[in-house]
Amino acid sequence: MPTKVAFYTFGCRLNQAETALMQQGFQTAEYQVVDYRHSPDVLVVNTCTVTENGDADTRRLLNKVRRINPQVKIALVGCQAQVQREKLFDLPNVRWVVGNARKMEIAQILSRSEAHPGENGGDSPQLIAPTISRESFTIPFVGFDREHTRANLKIQDGCDFFCSFCEIPYARGRARSREFGDILNEARQLAAAGYHELILTGINIGTYQYEGKTLLDALEALEGIEELWRIRISSIEPTTIANEIVEKMAAPGKLCRYLHVPLQSGSDAILQAMKRKYGVQEFADFLSAAHRAAPEACLGSDVIVGFPGESEAHFEETYGLLLELPLAYFHVFSYSDRGHAKSSNYGGKVSREAIAQRSQRLRELSARKRRLYFQQFVGKEALVLFEQQKNGFWSGLTDTYIRVKVQSDLNLENRLLPVRLEEVEGQAMKGRLI
Numbered sequence: 449m450p451t452k453v454a455f456y457t458f459g460c461r462l463n464q465a466e467t468a469l470m471q472q473g474f475q476t477a478e479y480q481v482v483d484y485r486h487s488p489d490v491l492v493v494n495t496c497t498v499t500e501n502g503d504a505d506t507r508r509l510l511n512k513v514r515r516i517n518p519q520v521k522i523a524l525v526g527c528q529a530q531v532q533r534e535k536l537f538d539l540p541n542v543r544w545v546v547g548n549a550r551k552m553e554i555a556q557i558l559s560r561s562e563a564h565p566g567e568n569g570g571d572s573p574q575l576i577a578p579t580i581s582r583e584s585f586t587i588p589f590v591g592f593d594r595e596h597t598r599a600n601l602k603i604q605d606g607c608d609f610f611c612s613f614c615e616i617p618y619a620r621g622r623a624r625s626r627e628f629g630d631i632l633n634e635a636r637q638l639a640a641a642g643y644h645e646l647i648l649t650g651i652n653i654g655t656y657q658y659e660g661k662t663l664l665d666a667l668e669a670l671e672g673i674e675e676l677w678r679i680r681i682s683s684i685e686p687t688t689i690a691n692e693i694v695e696k697m698a699a700p701g702k703l704c705r706y707l708h709v710p711l712q713s714g715s716d717a718i719l720q721a722m723k724r725k726y727g728v729q730e731f732a733d734f735l736s737a738a739h740r741a742a743p744e745a746c747l748g749s750d751v752i753v754g755f756p757g758e759s760e761a762h763f764e765e766t767y768g769l770l771l772e773l774p775l776a777y778f779h780v781f782s783y784s785d786r787g788h789a790k791s792s793n794y795g796g797k798v799s800r801e802a803i804a805q806r807s808q809r810l811r812e813l814s815a816r817k818r819r820l821y822f823q824q825f826v827g828k829e830a831l832v833l834f835e836q837q838k839n840g841f842w843s844g845l846t847d848t849y850i851r852v853k854v855q856s857d858l859n860l861e862n863r864l865l866p867v868r869l870e871e872v873e874g875q876a877m878k879g880r881l882i
Contacts (some may be wrong), residue, residue, distance in 0.1 A: 450477060450478055450479050450480040451478065451479050451480070451489045451490060451562065452479075452480050452482045452486070452487070452488045452489045452490070453474055453479050453480070453481055453482070453488055453489065453490045453491075453492065453558075454481070454482050454483060454484035454486070454488035454490070454491050454492070454513075455467050455470070455471060455481070455484070455491075455492050455493075455494070456484050456491065456492070456493050456494070456509055457493075457494045458493070458494065458495055458496040458502055458505055458506065458509075459494070459495070459496025459498060459502060459526075459527070460496065460498070460649075460683075461600055461647060461649045461682050461683075462600070462602060462605075462649045462650060462651060462682075463494045463496060463526060463527075464593075464600055464649075465591055465600030465601065465602045465649045466494060466526070466551070466552070466602065467494045468591035468592065468593040468599070468600065469552065469587060469589045469590075469591045469602070470492065470494070470525075470551065470552060470554055470555070470589075472589035472590065472591070472592065473552075473553075473554065473555030473556070473589065474555050476555075478559065479555075484509075484513060485516060487516050487517045487520075488513070488517065488520060489517075489519075489520065489521065490520070490521045490522075490523060490558060491510075491513050491520055491521070491522050491523070492523045492525060492554055493506060493509065493510075493522065493523065493524050493525065494525055494526045494551070495524055495525065495526045495527055495528035495529060496526070496527055496528070497527040497528045497530075497531055497532070497615065497619055497786065498527075498614075498616070498786075499781065499782070499784045499786075500784040500785075500786075501784070502527075502528065503528065503532075506524070506528060506539070507539060510522060510539055510540060510541065510542075511540070514540055514541055519541075520541055521541060521543040521544075522539070522540075522541045522542045522543060522544075523542075523543065523544040523545075523546060523554060523557075523558065524536050524539070524542055524544070524545050524546070525544075525545075525546040525547075525548075525551040525554055526546075526547070526548055526551055526619075527548065527616070527619035527620065528619075529545045529546055529547045529548075529551070529577055530547035530548050530549075530577050530580075530618070530619045530620070531615060531618055531619045531787065531788060532787075533545060533547075533575060533577050534575060537573050537575075542573060543561075543573055543574070544557060544558070544561070544573070544574050544576070545573070545574070545575045545576070545577065546574075546576045546577065547576065547577030547578065547580070548580055548605075548619065548620055548621065549577070549578050549579070549580045549581065549621070550576050550577070550578065552587065552588070552589075557574070557576065561574065579621075580606065580620070580621030580622075581621070581624070582606075582621065582622045582623075582624050583624060584624055584625050584626065584627055584658055585605070585624060585625075585626055585627070586626065586627050586630040587602065587626065587630060587634065590634050590637045590638060590641075591634065591638070592638070592641060593643075596835070597642075597643065597644075597645075597833070597834075597835045597836075597861065597862045598643065598644075598645040598646070598647060598680075598833070598835070598845075599638045599643035599645070599646055599647070600646075600647050600649045600682075601631065601634060601635055601638065601646045601647065601648055601649065602626065602649050602650060603625065603626050603631050603648050603649070603650050603653055603656055603663075603666060604623070604624070604625050604626060604650030604651065604652065604653045604655065604656045605620055605621065605623075605624055605626075605650060605651055606620045606621040606622045606623045606624050606651055606652070607620065607622070607623055607651045607652045607655075608622055608623045608652075608655070609652065609685070609723075609725065610723065610790075611712075611722055611723050611724060612721065612722050612723045612789060612790040612791040612794075613712075613722055613752060613755060613783065613786070613789050613791045614786070614789055615786040615787065615788035615789045616651060618788040619788075620651050623651070623652055623655050625655075625656045625657055625658040626658070627658055628658045628659065628661045628665070628666070628669075631666060631669075631670075632669055632670070632673075635670055635673055635676065636673055639673050639674075639675035639676040640675060642675075642862060644675065644676060644677040644678065644833065644862065644864065645676075645677060645678035645679070645680060645704075645833055646670065646676060646678070646679055646680070647680045647681075647682050648663075648666070648667075648679065648680070648681050648682060649682045650682075652685055652688065653681065653682065653683075653684055653688075654684045654685050654687075654688020654689055655685075655688055662690070663681075663688075663690070663693065664690055664692050664693055664696070667679060667681075667693070667696060667703060670702070671701060671702045671703070676702065677702065677833070677864055678702055678704055678833065678847060679702050679703050679704065680703075680704040680706055680847075680849075681693075681703070681704070681706070681707065681708075682708065683708045683709075683710060683750070684707065684708065684709060685709070685710065685725075686709045686710070686711075686726055686730075686731055686734055686735075687725045687726050687730075689707070689709070689734070694707075694737070694738050694741050694742070695741065697738075697741075697742055697745060698741040698742035698745070704847040704848070704849070705742050705744060705745035705746065705847050705848050706745060706746045706747075706748075706847065706848060706849045707738060707745065707746075707747050707748070708747075708748040708749065708750075709731075709734075709735065709747065709748070709749055710749060710750040711731055711749045711750065711751055711769075711770075711778070712724060712750060712751060712752050712755075713751065713752065713755065713758070713762070713766055714728055714751075714765045714766030714767070714768065714769030714770060715728070715758070715762040715763075715765040715766055716728050717757075717762060718755055718757065718758055718762050718766075721755065721756070721757055721791075721794070722752075722755060722791070723790075728765075728769060732769065732772075732773060735747060735773050735774060735775070736773075736774065739774035744824070744825075744848060745848060746776045746777075746821070746848040746849040746850070747773075747774060747775050747776055748775065748776055748777050748778060748779070748849075749770075749773075749775055749777075749778040749779070750778060750779045750781060751766060751770065751778050751779070751780055751781070751810060752781050752782075752783050753780060753781065753782055753783060753803050753806045753807045753810065754782055754783040754798035754802065754803035754806065754807075755783045755791065755798070756783070756791055756794035756795065756796045756797055756798065757794065757795070757796035758783075758796075758798055763806050766810075767809065767810065767813065770810065770813060770814075770817075771813060775817055776817060776818060776821035776849075777814050777817060777818045777821070778810070778814050778817075779814075780807050780810045780811050780814065782803050782804075782807055783798070783803065815875075818875060819872055822850060822872045822877055823872055825848075825850065825869045825877065826869060826870065826871065826872065826877075827868070827869070827870070828868075828869055829866055829867065829868055829869070829882060830846045830848075830850070830852070830866070830867055830869055830879075831846065831847065831864055831865070831866055831867075832844040832845065832846055832852045832854075832864070832865055832866075832867045832879075833845055833862070833863075833864045834860035834861060834862065834863050834864075834865065835861070835862075836861065837860070837861075840855060841853040841854065841855055841878075842854050842855075842856055842860040842861075843876070844860070850869075850876075850877055851875065851876040851877070852867055852869065852876065852877050852878070852879050853873070853876055853877070853878050853879070854867055854878070854879050854880055854881055855880075856881060865881060865882075866881070866882040867879040867880065867881060867882060868880050868881075868882050
């Protein structure tokens with residue numbers, strides 16, 4: 449019988465893209481890919497280490513899966529595996545710890561291990577986490593994601609910015625880009641397979657650079673793929689966005705009117721301590737210019753609450769800036785010390801109570817701004833790429849990242865259809881097919 453292998457993904461969209469790619473290595477008679485709740489023999493966990501919650505989430509998942517199958521063998525791959533290494537073998541049932549440099553080889557690693565159990569000391573754990581190369585890369589698989597109608601396309605990895613709160617450069621390595629032709633090859637195959645929207649992912653995709661090709665070149669080349677209807681940029685650093693990208697977003701075409709640009713703090717003092725590469729005014733000027741160029745575009749952001757030394761006054765600066773900026777929403781993260789991050793050694797730690805209170809205020813503000821953003825579209829028409837049916841409604845996304853729900857007896861999956869937007873309902877809008 450084939451070995452039942454399951455996957456679970458924590459963290460960012462790049463991790464989601466890589467899990468879809470890793471699964472392709474298991475499309476053989478030797479393995480059967482199953483849901484993690486269906487008693488797998490092996491569970492591959494693509495880990496996240498951005499916050500302390502990622503560490504706790506891994507432990508909770510492993511305990512849950514062990515209750516389903518006490519004999520399950522666990523492979524922890526990715527960011528936690530790269531920076532925590534041997535510590536992860538303290539977790540129950542962990543057999544393999546594979547860092548980011550080798551995680552795309554997880555199918556071969558497991559196959560060799562199961563075929564030759566006498567190697568590496570019998571059934572002893574295996575740690576595979578070498579130093580990550582700075583060279584450009586290719587990917588041997590196509591990320592067919594059977595659970596989603598949109599596909600993630602990895603174009604870049606790693607980061608050279610070394611923000612003081614972040615250990616991603618240690619977990620992911622230095623910035624490097626995927627070979628240009630390899631990007632287009634996967635994109636063509638994804639589009640031919642019926643994925644009409646591709647989301648470009650990476651750690652710092654605005655720094656994409658391969659043999660003189662930039663992110664703008666990648667966008668222009670992808671627009672030439674006929675079966676592809678939409679291209680969406682995932683999170684991108686503010687200092688890396690060329691003016692031409694904003695112009696392209698504002699003009700008719702395949703690039704979605706959507707930018708997610710991390711702010712992290714609205715205080716110049718905190719931004720400086722974070723080692724960010726911009727000031728408050730520079731960020732505000734960019735976002736305002738993007739809003740003027742594309743007034744209906746969805747502009748989102750990230751903010752960290754409770755960075756060491758953040759006073760009430762610093763927080764109020766952040767709150768005031770987020771209130772004024774033309775943002776449709778922002779994600780709120782509670783600061784936590786990370787082992788390789790310089791800020792873990794900073795003084796002025798903020799209490800958990802203060803972080804919780806400040807975070808709640810920002811989440812309430814974000815919810816209000818999202819509602820205001822949605823309300824401007826009431827009564828307007830929008831094209832929606834439908835994804836799934838749930839609770840009697842079909843739902844999908846506009847190019848401006850609005851979740852839209854409609855009632856229909858038709859099969860709308862993966863269809864791009866005009867909808868009249870009629871009302872705001874929580875974090876979505878309801879409408880009717882035109």
